[in-house]
Amino acid sequence: MLKVGNATLTLIAGCVLIALLYYGRAVIAPVVFALFIIMLVWPVQRALSSIMSRYLALVITFLLVVFLLLGFGWLIAWTVGQVGRRILIDAVRYQLLYEQLTTWLDGHGIAASVLWSENFSVSWTLRTLQSIGSRLNNTFSFWLVALVYVLLGLAETDEFRARFKQLKNQEAANSFLRASQSAAAKIRFYMLLRALMSLATGSLVWLLTRLIGLPFAETWGFVAFILNFIPFLGPLIATLFITAFAFTHFANWQWVLAVFVGLNIIQSVIGSVIEPRLTGKTISLSPFATLFSVFAWGSLWGVFGAFIGVPITIVALTFCAQYSTTSWFAEILGFSREQ
Template sequence: MLPPWYPMTIEMPAVIINSQRLVKTFLFPLLMQLSDRTTQTLMAVIATILIVAALRATQPISMPLAFAFFIAVLVYPLQRWFNRYIPHWLSLVLVLLLLAGVLGLAVGALEISAEIIEPKAPEYLNRLQQMAESAQSWAQARGFPVSQFSSGQNSNQLTQEAIGGIKSLLSALSLFVLVVSLLVLLLLEVNQYKEKTQRAFPSRTSDRLINAVGSMSEKLRRYLFVMTLTSFLTGVLTSILCFILGVDLAFVWGLIAFVLNYIPTLGSIIAVIPPTLVALVFNGVGRGIATLIGLAVLQVAIGNFVDPRLQGKTLQLSPFIALISIVFWGWVWGIPGAILGVPMTVAIILLCQEFDSTRGIAIVLGEVEKSKS
């Protein structure tokens, strides 16, 4: 009696032969008949997949390099202005000192927020505990299962969270050191970029590449500058509105609104939620509704009137593309990738806009200005 797998040993060569015939008689001629445009499209798709895989595999280097690149784009005009009056190395030192000052302001803002939250924390915790106990009693009275946590579990959980916090802090410090190191190297080499590009590529290609990168950098710089300006305006007005309405932690909500406003549309929606919830819990329903309406009107006014006037028609990123950018780059690089998601997508759109063959990608990803050529 033949074993059960015996027929497969007979049919397998036939399957292989038929597959080879299929490739020779159908697939290969089809590939040969593809137009140059289709071939270029397939090659572009393959190259994109390989680039994404490479970025994901080289995350410890490529992600800090992206951070350093965006910072360099922002500060290079300042360094170039310093170079007119002082030596190159001294201008680099001044730029780094200014960046350190900005970082110090950010840390100071976080410290002020912590000092504001600290005396309020016991009151908030007691109120949240009362709400949790009320919800637990309501659920038990209606027969819903309610889980119980022992103090030992809470202690172990706090220990694990403390260890995780220390690891996150060390990781952030190492990332900061690497970003600063790469930034210094980029600023040292940026003046030689044009010369090296002209030597590496033919004259026509090098000119197009230099012009494309220069135009992209200028537009990206404008985009980030306008985003910073509107974010600052949003944060200040959010703090003022919360202070007028008597919502606790007005400065903290303004700081959160400033940070989240860098995420188009989605960040504005998220920034409204925390102060509204605090107003509902601690100031009553009427104050909560007033906070919601006031912050929503503020976000809509800045997003639909102020930002378009400052930004012009250079770039308008849709909420859907912004969300996809955050999710995609978060998958590639983790949390830092989610932070860089929107700027990375904006840079890609602006770079694609500079070439006729890729301008369609720029139009699909974001509404960009029409080419003047």
């Protein structure tokens, strides 16, 4: 009876936690992202602190974070702009394809024009534009709040460690610090590996599209580079998106098939052969845990959740592996118990 009660309480606590993460995402997500950034750049700040004053090292590290985020944001905006410009250039082609598709659907008994008029109207367009504007405003607020947390967090890293060392329960404090250091090291390794694999994927996609003759090869390389930071889902979206564009550009299906097969070969070789060999046992996260992390956190926090879902899971499992009572859960999902 006691075990049933404990299981019920655990289930209720889990539901409350999920609801808190979803409805409190405007507050929690920037904090999580700030902690993620601090894990990545703290070694830089520590190295700079050894050769200059602490506050100067803090300023340089923070400016580095700002410049990197601005650069990444500019890259995303440039890529979207290039794709949009290409769509506007080929507007006549897309109109012709739309008319051909409408004629084909009408010939098979599907009133495409009626469905279009019912679901896409001026009011729908206005709502979409308002939604985009709201999302851009929320994104700006998110980055601003996250950067404030990053600045405050970097300023208190040493004090945070000192406070933990002053706790009465030193065994618990040391376990927490060990787990934190291990999680941070794994996150840095994961992001370095993900960046290298994304760079390799983007370069090969650029080479493939350039050899085949698909316009804006550089843009497709950047698309593959950016989306590859989201495991499984990102490469799939990139493959479908580039293939769809190739379908509208080339007149025959053989070239479209060549693009599709080439993209799948690139993604399979890098994602299924090279990356697992480089990862080794450092981050031996099971494919199920990786895919579940992307979809679960993506459903809670959108695109940002899909991006940061795997790092969150790595941190959580690292802490689980640190303690004997929860190490079994980490081992099931591919993590070895921390010594």
